[in-house]
Amino acid sequence: MIVCGAIDLGGTKIEARAFDASLHTIEMKRIATPTTDFDAFMVGLCAQIDWLYAISEQADLPIGVSLAGIINPTTGIATASNIPVSGHNIGAALKARYGRNIPLVNDCMALAYSEANGGAGQDYPSVVGLIVGTGVGAGLCVGGTLPYRHSGLAVEIGHIGMSAQAVARHNLPLWSCGCGKTACMERYMSGSALTTLYELKTNETCSGKDIAARSKAGEEIAQQVLSIWEDLAAECLFAIQLTLDPACIVLGGGASLIDGLIPRLAEALRQKQFSDTGQPEILLAQHGDSSGARGMALMAMKENT
Numbered sequence: 001m002i003v004c005g006a007i008d009l010g011g012t013k014i015e016a017r018a019f020d021a022s023l024h025t026i027e028m029k030r031i032a033t034p035t036t037d038f039d040a041f042m043v044g045l046c047a048q049i050d051w052l053y054a055i056s057e058q059a060d061l062p063i064g065v066s067l068a069g070i071i072n073p074t075t076g077i078a079t080a081s082n083i084p085v086s087g088h089n090i091g092a093a094l095k096a097r098y099g100r101n102i103p104l105v106n107d108c109m110a111l112a113y114s115e116a117n118g119g120a121g122q123d124y125p126s127v128v129g130l131i132v133g134t135g136v137g138a139g140l141c142v143g144g145t146l147p148y149r150h151s152g153l154a155v156e157i158g159h160i161g162m163s164a165q166a167v168a169r170h171n172l173p174l175w176s177c178g179c180g181k182t183a184c185m186e187r188y189m190s191g192s193a194l195t196t197l198y199e200l201k202t203n204e205t206c207s208g209k210d211i212a213a214r215s216k217a218g219e220e221i222a223q224q225v226l227s228i229w230e231d232l233a234a235e236c237l238f239a240i241q242l243t244l245d246p247a248c249i250v251l252g253g254g255a256s257l258i259d260g261l262i263p264r265l266a267e268a269l270r271q272k273q274f275s276d277t278g279q280p281e282i283l284l285a286q287h288g289d290s291s292g293a294r295g296m297a298l299m300a301m302k303e304n305t
């Protein structure tokens with residue numbers, strides 16, 4: 001039986017998921033994100049919400065929404081780079097249409113919330129959820145709840161500069177980032193960065209998945225590239241430790257699934273840490289691709305009670 005639902009709003013797809021009482025996905029429906037303008041986008045979003053109400057046969061089904069973007073907590077105004085919602089108040093538009101509050105949260109914060117509540121970070125007092133996919137972003141959950149965010153930012157670690165020392169150590173260029181800055185973390189340690197690094201060394205384009213497979217099969221250059229990438233990713237983990245000092249960092253996103261990655265990253269981080277400090281536990285997200293949506297469904301259920 002469907003007890004709650006969630007929508008995952010991304011730049012390419014709007015994914016609706018219906019969950020049972022154990023927060024397992026029962027049904028899922030994806031549509032392409034309408035990118036022409038806000039009105040077209042809202043038509044797509046509402047169609048997905050209507051679908052959840054229809055298949056659950058519950059007009060008051062708790063539904064939450066995660067967004068690959070920022071929502072200002074004071075004004076409700078969204079900012080997103082790949083979805084036509086910037087300058088608009090999605091929450092107010094949903095309330096006008098459905099007559100109720102539908103919780104709306106940044107997708108990385110939703111992942112952290114999910115993993116801290118019944119996921120890999122369940123037993124930890126503070127959890128950072130780090131998504132390493134096409135880009136890099138993170139969220140923070142403390143004591144099982146989302147902390148106050150003054151501007152609605154998540155943990156925007158992907159757009160903090162990569163350590164100059166690390167860039168120099170590996171003799172890498174200063175790559176520019178889509179955000180307008182140069183040498184952002186995500187240019188060096190996202191899933192896409194693995195392809196960029198391999199291309200730099202070989203002039204050959206190869207997906208992150210294939211690079212990991214080639215490394216496993218013993219290709220020396222793939223092993224070198226993966227090891228450089230892991231060192232750069234550990235710089236990101238170290239920056240998270242120095243700033244937020246979480247009890248654990250839970251990894252999600254496509255690149256988190258590279259075989260044997262978690263213990264290798266934990267070891268790479270150990271080599272960077274200050275002598276007497278411990279380090280956060282490095283864990284793999286328990287709920288995979290559905291984790292952010294699961295987090296929003298859980299939040300919607302809590303807000304309904």
Ligand SMILES: [Zn+2]
Nearest residue numbers: 159177179184
């Ligand atoms: Zn950037």
